[in-house]
Amino acid sequence: MNIDPALIQRLSRLRRAASTRAVLIDVAAVLPLAAGLAVLSLSLAGWLPATALLIAATLALIAFAIRHARRHDQTWLLRQLDAACPSFEDSSALALQSELPASPLAVLQQARIRNRMSALLVSAAPDLRAPWPRRRLQGLWLIGLALIGFALLLPSLRAVLPVAVSTATAQQPSGQGTQLATIRLSITPPAYTTLPSRKTDTLDAKLAAGSQIEWQLKLDREADGVALSFHDGTRLELARDGESWRGTRAIDSATLYRIELRGAAALADERGYRLDVIADQPPEIIVREPAQTLTVIHAAQAEWLLNFEAKDDYGLGDAELSLSLAQGAGDQLKVTEQRIKLAGDGDGRSRRYRQSLDLAKLGYAQGDDLIVRLTVADRREPEAQSSVSTSLILRWPADGGSLSEGMEGLVQKVAPAYFRSQRQIIIDSEALLAQHASLSPQRYARDADALGVDQKILRLRYGEFLGEEFENGAPHDDEHQQEKAAPDGLGRAEDVLAEFGHEHNESEAATLMDPETKRLLREALNEMWQAELQLRQAQPGEALPYEYKALALIKQLQQAERIYLARSGLELPPFDATRRLSGEREGLVDRSRMLDPRSDDGSPLPALLGQLNGSARVDLAPLLAWVKAHPETPDPLGLLADADSLQRQPDCASCRRALAARLWPLLPAPPAAVDARRLPDAAGQVWLDGLNGLGGAPR
Incomplete structure (x- = not known):
């Protein structure tokens, strides 16, 4: 219808x-x-x-x-x-x-x-x-x-305002400083950040690293010149543009600056202004799969699944998966490198990278090691930052070898498969040195860093035979440390354990090596550590001597046939029950004399804080040098601003208090101290006297 x-x-x-x-x-x-x-x-x-x-x-x-x-x-x-x-x-x-x-x-x-x-x-x-x-x-x-009526009355109000303004100006002191009539800061972030340009009417600003700032200042009186003086000693002369003064500068790091005038009275507000910089952070890489860095392959495994997640504050760039396949043993070791470009899923700032490796296609066989690392770059210009993921290792199950057991202990053959790739690192270092002239500085540093990672992996493998005691720092000599050990003191867990307990992580009880083999291995690890340090600093030429020494020590290790682990159980120190309640004090020491002496780290802050609490003139030069040498100090611009205010106004009590409040959290921590025994009060003294009376003569 x-x-x-x-x-x-x-x-x-x-x-x-x-x-x-x-x-x-x-x-x-x-x-x-x-x-x-x-x-x-x-x-x-x-x-x-x-x-x-x-x-x-x-x-x-x-x-x-x-x-x-x-x-x-x-x-x-x-x-x-x-x-x-x-x-x-x-x-x-x-x-x-x-x-x-x-x-x-x-x-x-x-x-x-x-x-x-x-x-x-x-x-x-x-x-x-x-x-x-x-x-x-x-x-x-x-x-x-009402708005229209106010607008119609405004001309008559303007006729009265100049009289009031001129009267107020006549009453002001002649020494008043110059005022800023107009302030305009135009901030243009780098293009790769995709952040919008913005304008502000304040001289303080927070901006991304590499941003371009244009100052546009207008004074209330004439001046021959206007300049911006930065705390690092540099200056920016502003150019006249009609009634305004303009200047442009790129800001890469946080800075403090002040406006200086020529041919006019100084500004009424001479304080320093802050430009806080938000640094571009390198990409963050998270390994989602596998869950552990060392994966032991099982017999039926044909693929290895990898899952990474990367994030960046402004945007991700290229991603590359590096594969290192180590085949063979000893001097017949062969290492092949392969790189795979990954696209990833997600937006520009967060991506997921998933890759399935076909082990048969890669030529992975029994006894081989496959090491995988993901390198992700960001979009920073002119030079991108890159991050490298944790090294993921795919390994065949370890061969237990032939074991024999006797009354004295356990015996195992040495000749581990780990003692094998130091020669390949030497070959790769020499090849990188030969290609130095043909590689860009960025590629040269990246390849040297990759060699440093390989050296680290090899060092950690050897460290397994010393109870993995070199995982978190440089190797050290046990005997050398014992010779230079600090005096025992309170508040240190290792001293309490050494005196009253039994350490289970001693290298003699945690490894399978005799003292001579341990010494050789420790020296080899020292050389590997130095080689890794030089490679990480893009200096393969400096690393080669350490690599050769490590190889020579490894050759000596390969001559050993057996390593020995003595059977050891829990052996507590003997307890003498006859001394209980006897009052004997033989062998006891004064614990107050066991405290570590206070160490002076050369910080000028304690002396400067003492000067601030007094009335004498404060010498701020050591503080400025200390801040420059410690860029990790919290809010260094605020500290410099307070120091600058006190330097311009030495008699300012509030400036002294503000600077002292900033210095107090930065003071070095005092050493541990023993509290003095408190004397008893009146009631406590009566109680002690009563005890003495019950026990006979005072003790």
């Missing part, structure tokens, strides 16, 4: 009338405010701001009209009809359906509602328009008229 066209037209007129009323309400609300602000802007700033304000108001009204037109659609109309006309029985939507309903009852209801709707809309159509908000509109018109 077709819908009556006349009914459709009547409904459309109702909808348009409601939408038009909503637009008129918006116009009545916006018009007085826009007119008042436009007249005020015309009186204060001229035609351009007033015109811009009127254009903005017009665009806002257009946006309101579009919004109302979209809101007053057919669904809104049917909902309003059902609410206004109970006779429609909430079936207005059914009446406007172009197709017949499937149910005969629904067909009958559709015909009934259409007849009722046609009759009602012809005789007494409901008013669906929103009512006028009279009180709200009255308030807005009063505000608009």
Whole structure:
């Protein structure tokens, strides 16, 4: 059944009338405010701001009209009809359906509602328009008229203001400094950060590293020159541009600066201003799979699944998976390198890298080692930063070898497969030196760092035979450390364990080596550590002597046939029960003399804090040198700003307190001390006297 066209037209007129009323309400609300602000802007700033304000108001009204037109659609109309006309029985939507309903009852209801709707809309159509908000509109018109009245009275007020201003100026002292009439800082971050440019009206700012800053300053009086003096000794001369002074500089690190004038009185506010820099952080790499760095392969494994996640503050660049396959043993070791470019899934700042390695295709066989590392770069310019993931190792299960057990202990053959790749590191170092002239500095440093990682992996493998005691730092000589051991003192867990317990992590009890083999291995680890240090600093030439020494020591280790582990159990020191409650003090020492002496680290902060607490002039030169030598100090710019304020105002008590408050948390920690025994109070003394009386003569 077709819908009556006349009914459709009547409904459309109702909808348009409601939408038009909503637009008129918006116009009545916006018009007085826009007119008042436009007249005020015309009186204060001229035609351009007033015109811009009127254009903005017009665009806002257009946006309101579009919004109302979209809101007053057919669904809104049917909902309003059902609410206004109970006779429609909430079936207005059914009446406007172009197709017949499937149910005969629904067909009958559709015909009934259409007849009722046609009759009602012809005789007494409901008013669906929103009512006028009279009180709200009255308030807005009063505000608009007040703004227009203030704008009309403004010229007469201006005639009075110059007299008051000139009188106030005459009363001010002649030594008042120059004022900054206008301050405008335009900050343009580097393009690779994708951060928007911004402007600020303050001289302090926080910005991304490498941002370009343009200063635009206007003074309240004439000056021959304006310059910015930075705390590192550099200067930026500003150029005159009409009544303003302009200058541009790229800021790479946090700095403190001051404005200096020539040919005019100094600024009334001579404090230093801060430019805090947000450094671009290198990418962060998280290994999701495998869960451990060392994976032991099982017999049926054909693939190795890798899953990495990388994040960066401004955006990720290229990602590369490095594969190192070590095959063979001893001098027949062969190491092949392979690199795979990875795309990853995710946005520019966070990506997931998933890779499945086909072990058969890589040529991985029994006895081989596969080492995997992910390198991810960011988009920093001109030189990108890169991060390398933890090395992941895929290894065959270790061969236990032939073991024999006797009454004296356990015996195992040495000749481990780990003693094998130092020669390959030497070959790769020499090859890298030969290619130095043809490689870029970035590629040369990256390849040297990769060799340093290989040297670290080899060092850690050897360290397994010394109880992994070299995992977290440089190897050390046990005997040498014993000769230079610090005197025993309180508060050190190792001293308590050494005196009253038994150490289970001693190298003699935790490894499978005789003393001579241990000595050779320790010396080899020392050489490997030095080689790794030089390689990490992109100096393979300096690393070669240490690599050759490590190889020579490994050759000596390979001559050993057996290593020995003595059976040892828990052996506590003997306990002499006869001394219990005897009062004998032989062998006891004064614990107060066992404290470590206080060490002076050369910090000038304690002496400077003492000067601040006094009234003498403070010498801040040592503090400035100390801050420069300790860039990791929390908030160094704040510390320099307080020191600068005190340097300009030596008699400022608040400046002294502010600087002392910053220095207090930076003082070196004092050594542990023994609390003196407190004397008893009156009640305690009576109690002690009573005890002495019960025991006979005083003790």
